[in-house]
Amino acid sequence: MRVxxxxxxGTVGAVTNSAVTARARTRRRAAGELTxxxxxxxxxxxxxxQVSAARDAIxxxxxxxxxxxxxxxxxxxxxxxxxxxxxxxADEQILRPGEQIAGQAAAALARRHxxxxxxxxxxxxxxxxDGRDRVGRVQAVQAEASDIASDATRPHLPGPSRRxx
Numbered sequence: 012m013r014v015x016x017x018x019x020x021g022t023v024g025a026v027t028n029s030a031v032t033a034r035a036r037t038r039r040r041a042a043g044e045l046t047x048x049x050x051x052x053x054x055x056x057x058x059x060x061q062v063s064a065a066r067d068a069i070x071x072x073x074x075x076x077x078x079x080x081x082x083x084x085x086x087x088x089x090x091x092x093x094x095x096x097x098x099x100x101a102d103e104q105i106l107r108p109g110e111q112i113a114g115q116a117a118a119a120l121a122r123r124h125x126x127x128x129x130x131x132x133x134x135x136x137x138x139x140x141d142g143r144d145r146v147g148r149v150q151a152v153q154a155e156a157s158d159i160a161s162d163a164t165r166p167h168l169p170g171p172s173r174r175x176x
Contacts, residue, residue: 123155
């Protein structure tokens with residue numbers, strides 16, 4: 012009896028061959044899936060890195076804006092302080108001549124009061140018992156003091172005189 016190798020072992024070989032092929036296909040498929048997962052994970056990681064970089068850029072922009080706003084506010088504060096100082100100096104220049112004129116007018120008025128022997132303004136007690144002559148002198152001094160004060164505060168411009176000369 013002759014045993015045919017071809018018949019018996021050929022079938023087993025074909026089954027073995029197809030099993031090996033199937034396993035290889037399964038391995039390729041698994042490797043492909045792993046490769047696909049790895050590529051997807053790499054894309055997800057790259058997208059996450061881009062998102063993180065964009066968030067960092069947003070935070071950096073906000074920080075730069077915040078610093079710029081703070082610098083601008085400081086510049087505004089400095090400018091406002093400088094403006095207040097300049098305005099105070101200008102106000103001083105405006106008030107100084109007026110105060111000098113008022114002081115001169117007050118001194119002239121005090122001289123007039125001494126000339127007519129009256130106490131300084133506010134302390135006068137002029138009544139009928141003192142006589143009408145004294146009341147008239149008080150009114151004359153008041154009128155003259157008012158004229159002095161108005162002349163002292165009126166600007167004197169160069170040009171022809173109004174006094175006829």
